[in-house]
Amino acid sequence: DELAAMVAWAEPAPDNVRFGTQMQWDYVFSTIVDDHTVHYAGVLVAPEGNDSLAIRNTLRWTAVGQMACAVPQVTDLGLAPTVAPxxxxxxxxxxxxxxxxxxxxxxxxxxxxxxxxxxxxxxxxxxxxxxxxxxxxxxxxxxxxxxxxxxxxxxxxxxxxxxxxxxxxxxxxxxxxxxxxxxxxxxxxxxxxxxxxxxxxxxxxxxxxxxxxxxxxxxxxxxxxxxxxxxxxxxxxxxxxxxxxxxxxxxxxxxxxxxxxxxxxxxxxxxxxxxxxxxxxxxxxxxxxxxxxxxxxxxxxxxxxxxxxxxxxxxxxxxxxxxxxxPLGANFRKWNGGCFRQVNWRQRRPHIYGAFMERNPAARARLTDS
CATH class of the missing domain: 3.60.110.10 (Carbon-nitrogen hydrolase)
Known part of the structure; x- marks a missing residue:
């Protein structure tokens, strides 16, 4: 949860945490391998005419700590398939x-x-x-x-x-x-x-x-x-x-x-x-x-x-x-260049919601009144 990876379809400044409104970007989704390792992978569609990308790995939400990153592998898969409506x-x-x-x-x-x-x-x-x-x-x-x-x-x-x-x-x-x-x-x-x-x-x-x-x-x-x-x-x-x-x-x-x-x-x-x-x-x-x-x-x-x-x-x-x-293949993006579908799912923090998954969560008591 503290680690995140993003692809910017341009070359933002290293100290720039906001990409503005002109740059398209995507999240890369993660798989937890073990307590110390997270693997990032995904198939992304580059903007038309794009010839560069920057991969940003981030350790966040903590005042101390460190991470080590392997050199990422990027493969050109050719033209993206079209999805008929x-x-x-x-x-x-x-x-x-x-x-x-x-x-x-x-x-x-x-x-x-x-x-x-x-x-x-x-x-x-x-x-x-x-x-x-x-x-x-x-x-x-x-x-x-x-x-x-x-x-x-x-x-x-x-x-x-x-x-x-x-x-x-x-x-x-x-x-x-x-x-x-x-x-x-x-x-x-x-x-x-x-x-x-x-x-x-x-x-x-x-x-x-x-x-x-x-x-x-x-x-x-x-x-x-x-x-x-x-x-x-x-x-x-x-x-x-x-x-x-x-x-x-x-x-x-x-x-x-x-x-x-x-x-x-x-x-x-x-x-x-x-x-x-x-x-x-x-x-x-x-x-x-x-x-x-x-x-x-x-x-x-x-x-x-x-x-x-x-x-x-x-x-x-x-x-x-x-x-x-x-249009199933539509790539709906927000005003800031991010893919809405990715943001919608990537922003979730399900481990925080566990307290409400019990049969009788404490918060339920307040729901008994009319």
Missing amino acids: VRVAVVTGKEVDARTQRPTVAEAVEFYATRTQQACDEGAKLIALPEVCLDWHVAGTLMEKALAVPGPATDRFADLARQYGATIVVGLHERVDREVFNTAAVIDADGSIAGTYHKVHLASFEAFSGVVPGDGFPVFDTAVGRIGCNICMDSSATESSRMVGLNGADFLVLPIMGDHRASVWRRGNPKLDEERWRSIMRVRAMDNQFCMVVARNNCTASCIIDRSGEFLAYNDGTADFVIADV
């Missing part, structure tokens, strides 16, 4: 249709599959559907209406995935033996199930409904990149998106009914506050450096946000789906 769609149906009850799973599958195919016809390669959308208004107990994954309901989307070479994330209640989960099923471009995410943070009354919570935040390798999921209330716990980001996701797919932070702050029927909603989703994308793909059950405010926090698509309630091209 991914066309992403969020399929919900128009608000007037999204709110219409579909009393059978078959009707729900038909509703969403038809619109998913339309998005695929427009070139979408990653499609996200809303929370538990395949059994949302279906009558019956959770145990009665929960679905198998894979199973007949997901097979329709698997067929579309194979036909179009698309990755499709479907929300449903999933039955696994005697347990029911709130699930996001990730169907890859070959029609296989890349993985299932089980909602970890259940909403207030959902937590007493018999639904079983998940126990982790997996990220799945797919044809379009690495995909992680949160579902609805997960978004209210900052750690949910942070874990997906730390697991190296390119996309966070968020099927969501709504957000209690982005609603009226008084008793009564919820009412979407779009300004709050936009702020919440934008910050999640920036803080964790992935693309947010947000599928809201009632359509309005479903959106696609890039790593810089820009809204690439936003549904005002009048579209069956929204679609956007997401």
Whole structure:
């Protein structure tokens, strides 16, 4: 933690600790070998036309001490590969249709599959559907209406995935033996199930409904990149998106009914506050450096946000789906020349956070008051 290495794509003065705004620079990430050795390595993309670099090793945050550095090895790897953008769609149906009850799973599958195919016809390669959308208004107990994954309901989307070479994330209640989960099923471009995410943070009354919570935040390798999921209330716990980001996701797919932070702050029927909603989703994308793909059950405010926090698509309630091209290879840099993604992760000091990882941290006592 006390050691850091940076590459400046120029030749700053040895005593210059600030590079100003004209110089591009990058962190070099470290691996701790043992108690006395840290190894730095990385593949960096030089600015166009650059012909020099300076590597700066620093011993910091201590008044005394010393370090010894080996001579660094720098290898020219040639031209950096280009990363094609991914066309992403969020399929919900128009608000007037999204709110219409579909009393059978078959009707729900038909509703969403038809619109998913339309998005695929427009070139979408990653499609996200809303929370538990395949059994949302279906009558019956959770145990009665929960679905198998894979199973007949997901097979329709698997067929579309194979036909179009698309990755499709479907929300449903999933039955696994005697347990029911709130699930996001990730169907890859070959029609296989890349993985299932089980909602970890259940909403207030959902937590007493018999639904079983998940126990982790997996990220799945797919044809379009690495995909992680949160579902609805997960978004209210900052750690949910942070874990997906730390697991190296390119996309966070968020099927969501709504957000209690982005609603009226008084008793009564919820009412979407779009300004709050936009702020919440934008910050999640920036803080964790992935693309947010947000599928809201009632359509309005479903959106696609890039790593810089820009809204690439936003549904005002009048579209069956929204679609956007997401630049995965974009190198977003801050005003001072640093790579935002590197700064975002390199500034963390996780060993300081350990006190709050206990089941009953002392600080929790103050949270018991209303």
